Amino acid sequence: MSQQNAASRKRAIALHAVIVPLALIWVFPIWMMVVFATRPDSAIFSPKVLLTPGNRFWENFNLLQDDLNFTRTLFVSVVVAVVYTVLSMILTSMAGWALARYKFHGRIAVVGIILGTMTLPYFVVVIPQFILVARDFGLSNTWVALIVPPLFNSLGVLFMRQAFSMMPAELFDAARIDGVSEWKIFLHVGLPLARPMLAALAIILFLASWNNYLWPLLIANDTSMMTAPVALGSLFGLVDVSWGGIMVGAVLMTAPMLAVFVFLQRFFMAGITAGAVK
Amino acid sequence: MRPRSLTAFGFLAPYLLIFASFWLWPIIYSFYLSFMSTRRLPWTFNPKMTWGRVVQDPAFYNALENTLTILAIQVPVMLFLATLLAVMLNSTLLRARGLIRFAFFAPVVIGEAAYAAVFRLMFNTEFGVINKVIESVGLPPVEWFSNPDAAMALIIMAVTWRWVGYNAIIILAGLQSIPQDVYEAATLDRVSPRQQFLYITLPLLKPVILFCLVLSVIGSMQLFAEPYLITNVGGPGGATETLGLYLYRQAFLNLNFGYASAVAYTIAALAVMISALNLWIGRDKT
Numbered sequence: 001m002s003q004q005n006a007a008s009r010k011r012a013i014a015l016h017a018v019i020v021p022l023a024l025i026w027v028f029p030i031w032m033m034v035v036f037a038t039r040p041d042s043a044i045f046s047p048k049v050l051l052t053p054g055n056r057f058w059e060n061f062n063l064l065q066d067d068l069n070f071t072r073t074l075f076v077s078v079v080v081a082v083v084y085t086v087l088s089m090i091l092t093s094m095a096g097w098a099l100a101r102y103k104f105h106g107r108i109a110v111v112g113i114i115l116g117t118m119t120l121p122y123f124v125v126v127i128p129q130f131i132l133v134a135r136d137f138g139l140s141n142t143w144v145a146l147i148v149p150p151l152f153n154s155l156g157v158l159f160m161r162q163a164f165s166m167m168p169a170e171l172f173d174a175a176r177i178d179g180v181s182e183w184k185i186f187l188h189v190g191l192p193l194a195r196p197m198l199a200a201l202a203i204i205l206f207l208a209s210w211n212n213y214l215w216p217l218l219i220a221n222d223t224s225m226m227t228a229p230v231a232l233g234s235l236f237g238l239v240d241v242s243w244g245g246i247m248v249g250a251v252l253m254t255a256p257m258l259a260v261f262v263f264l265q266r267f268f269m270a271g272i273t274a275g276a277v278k
Numbered sequence: 279m280r281p282r283s284l285t286a287f288g289f290l291a292p293y294l295l296i297f298a299s300f301w302l303w304p305i306i307y308s309f310y311l312s313f314m315s316t317r318r319l320p321w322t323f324n325p326k327m328t329w330g331r332v333v334q335d336p337a338f339y340n341a342l343e344n345t346l347t348i349l350a351i352q353v354p355v356m357l358f359l360a361t362l363l364a365v366m367l368n369s370t371l372l373r374a375r376g377l378i379r380f381a382f383f384a385p386v387v388i389g390e391a392a393y394a395a396v397f398r399l400m401f402n403t404e405f406g407v408i409n410k411v412i413e414s415v416g417l418p419p420v421e422w423f424s425n426p427d428a429a430m431a432l433i434i435m436a437v438t439w440r441w442v443g444y445n446a447i448i449i450l451a452g453l454q455s456i457p458q459d460v461y462e463a464a465t466l467d468r469v470s471p472r473q474q475f476l477y478i479t480l481p482l483l484k485p486v487i488l489f490c491l492v493l494s495v496i497g498s499m500q501l502f503a504e505p506y507l508i509t510n511v512g513g514p515g516g517a518t519e520t521l522g523l524y525l526y527r528q529a530f531l532n533l534n535f536g537y538a539s540a541v542a543y544t545i546a547a548l549a550v551m552i553s554a555l556n557l558w559i560g561r562d563k564t
Contacts, residue, residue, distance in 0.1 A: 011471075012371040019366045023381035029396045029439065030384055032407065036399055045405045091293045098289035102282050110290065117301060119492070121500050121549055123522065123542040127311065127529050128304035149300045157293065182285045211389035213503045218530055229391035233507050236398065243399060250392035257387035262380070272386070272444060273451040 033254065036247035044243055056244060064245030067238075068223060073231035074252060080146045080216075080227060081209040088151050088205050089198060096160025097186050101172065111161075114154045122214070130218055141225040150215055153208075156201055159274040163197035164190055196267070203264060204271035207257060228253050308539040316536035328540035338541065340516055341524035342548075344430070348520065349498040349552075352434045357490055359438070360445035361483070365475070367446065368453045382443040390440075394507035397436050426517030429509045433518050436504055441497070445490045452486030453479070488560045492553045499549040502526060521545050 036044055039054040064070050098104075099111060129149050139145040167190070175185045191198070216227040226234070232249045235241050261268055287294075315324035332338055363382055366372065385393065401408050401422040409419040422428050456479065464474050502522035505512045511527075512519030525545065529538030 008371065012373075015366055015369055015371055016373065019363075019372070019378060022363075023378045026385065026439065026443075027381040029393060029400060030388070032400055033392070033396045036396065044399060045402070047405065049407060049410050051407070091296060094289045095293035098286040102286035102289075104283035104286040107286070110294075113297075119496060119550065119553060120305070121496065121542070121546050123500065123525050124308055124546050125301055125304035127535050127539055127542065128307040129300055130530070131307075131535065132299075132304070148296070151296045152293075152301050182282070183288075186289070207387060211387075213390050214526075229389045232391040232395065236395070236507060237510065243395075246395050247399070250395045253392045254388050257389075258384055261384065261387045268387075269447055269451070272447050 030254075030258075033247060033250050036244060037251045039244060041242055041244050057248060060242065060244035060248045063242035064248050067235055067241055067245055068231055070228070070231060070249050070252070072224065073226050073228045076146075076220075076225060077210060077228040077253075079143070081206050083143075084147050084150065084209040085202055085205045087147065088153055088156060089202060091151060092153055092156035092201065093160045093191065093194070093198065094186070095157045096162075097164050097190055099157070099161045100164035101190070111158075114157055117152075118154045126214065126218070129215075134219060139219075141220050141222040143225075145219045146216060146225070146227070149219075150209065150212060153205065155274060156205065159197065159201055159271075160194065162274070163194045167193055197270070199264070200267040200271035200274065203260060203268050204274075207260075210253075210257065308542055311536050312539035312543050314536040316534060321536065324536075328536045331537055332540050332544055337516070337519075338524060338544075341519045341521045344517070344519055345499060345501065345521045347430065348434055348437070348501060349495065352437055353491065353494045353498055355434075356438045356442050356494065357445060357487060359442050360490065361449055361487065363442065363446040364449035364453055365479070367450055382446055384443070385440050386444045386447070388440070390503035390507055393436065393440060394504065397432070397508050401432055423509060424514045426514060429514060429518045433501075433504050433509060436508055437498075437501065441494070445494070448490055449483060449486055452483050456482050484560060488557060491556050491560070495552050495556065496549050499545055499552070 035050060035053050037053075037060055038057045039050060040056050040059070043050055043054065099107060133145045133149055134140045137145075171193070172185050172189060175189055180188075211229060212227070213229050213233070216230045217233070220226055220230065223231070228249065232246060232253065235246050235249075312328050313323055313325045314321045315327040317327070367375070367379060367382075372378065400406050403409060403419060403421050403423065406422070408422075413419055420428050422432050460478055461474060464478060469477075500522050501520045505518040505520050505523050506526070509518040512523045521541065522545075525538050525541045528534045528541060
């Protein structure tokens with residue numbers, strides 16, 4: 001027995017000797033984000049090695065606000081992500097419900113098409129999306145343009161379909177016998193039962209919208225309608241810009257998502273692994 | 279499940295409407311566009327200006343070569359690391375599990391613009407902490423943003439840093455779905471942990487790793503934000519210009535929609551071909 005203990009202690013030491021340094025390398029950029037955000041540019045661009053946070057966060061925040069109205073772009077990002085998440089949850093849970101609970105012609109075809117789009121690069125649709133929204137409708141720099149075109153989401157539908165098809169049919173049949181309409185069965189029986197899956201879906205959708213870069217870059221270049229990532233990226237090439245300020249922006253973009261990740265880890269993991277569920 | 283076509287399509291309608299307007303129609307329209315010369319109005323049918331150009335444009339081949347180089351190096355390295363991490367994170371011997379999971383999974387929630395900013399400062403040639411470390415062991419500083427190979431390495435490291443945790447999460451879920459009694463039986467039969475890993479874990483993980491592989495291939499073929507933000511729109515001198523970036527330049531800076539659509543379909547075809555090849559190599563040989 002003691003021999004076995006010694007062996008497993010050896011394995012434990014080897015394990016930690018590999019994973020701890022790796023973990024430190026992986027958190028290092030996040031740590032440095034905080035360091036840079038709290039130091040003046042004179043310290044960021046100095047020959048001295050800089051590894052500990054300072055106390056210049058608010059000064060850097062003000063410099064960022066001078067370079068560009070970052071709080072406005074955060075507001076745009078929050079509104080877009082919230083509305084997008086709500087709308088997309090409605091669309092995907094309704095579609096997932098239909099695909100899971102009803103038999104109809106074309107069901108297999110619809111599922112096949114949704115699966116097919118997962119392997120299709122976004123570039124195939126982005127050009128016509130842009131022509132349609134920006135040129136034909138003239139909707140550049142509008143809320144609709146930021147929110148509606150990205151609404152199509154294949155993973156969400158497959159995830160909700162999976163969630164609804166795991167529920168026993170008796171639950172819904174009982175309601176049908178009582179004469180409850182299909183819409184109300186969905187709303188009052190199906191959706192409440194799917195609450196944990198909806199939470200996972202909401203996190204993944206919110207995150208996708210929050211970090212979306214290419215579409216907002218194309219469709220909203222007016223400073224009053226820029227999302228936070230696009231606004232932050234637009235500062236990189238400038239010569240006379242506060243990098244401490246840029247890092248404050250990076251922290252403000254990242255910190256809420258890290259908090260969500262830490263506190264709702266279970267739902268977060270469920271959302272990410274949803275795609276791998278066969 | 280009951281046959282109720284009307285109800286079903288009622289529930290599907292809003293979703294299908296979005297699909298038709300912003301995916302189906304664009305898929306068809308960009309195929310049409312890929313045959314049109316759009317340099318001046320009116321647009322004319324002229325596949326020579328689009329498809330004809332794709333096959334002989336040196337800038338396209340440069341972007342293709344860069345993309346395939348990133349794909350060939352980054353994807354295997356990342357999936358190897360992700361599998362290793364998943365196995366280590368799944369170990370019962372692991373201490374401080376929560377903290378260690380946080381380290382690898384946190385990058386998954388960080389947006390490209392935010393991490394691009396950090397990487398630009400960390401890898402700054404003169405003042406960045408990475409070069410200070412390199413110089414401290416007596417090596418010359420690396421010109422991360424003006425040396426083509428170094429810039430490429432930087433992109434590969436950044437993408438790996440961002441995505442390894444994502445893949446590890448999926449592989450970890452795959453590991454945890456392997457029933458524990460398989461290992462108990464193997465241990466009773468005196469199968470060593472190394473052999474258990476090679477002959478039980480890896481074969482059972484294969485479908486999950488293939489899934490990650492296909493996702494990573496499609497993701498790499500679409501790499502855009504990293505070279506746009508970290509290496510100043512594909513710099514130095516196009517050394518990190520990916521297919522995604524090239525398409526962006528053609529479509530949205532030069533407003534050459536026809537040619538860019540042909541590039542888009544080429545990217546799609548390549549992504550499908552490489553994914554199919556991976557699946558074919560990884561198929562169950564029975």
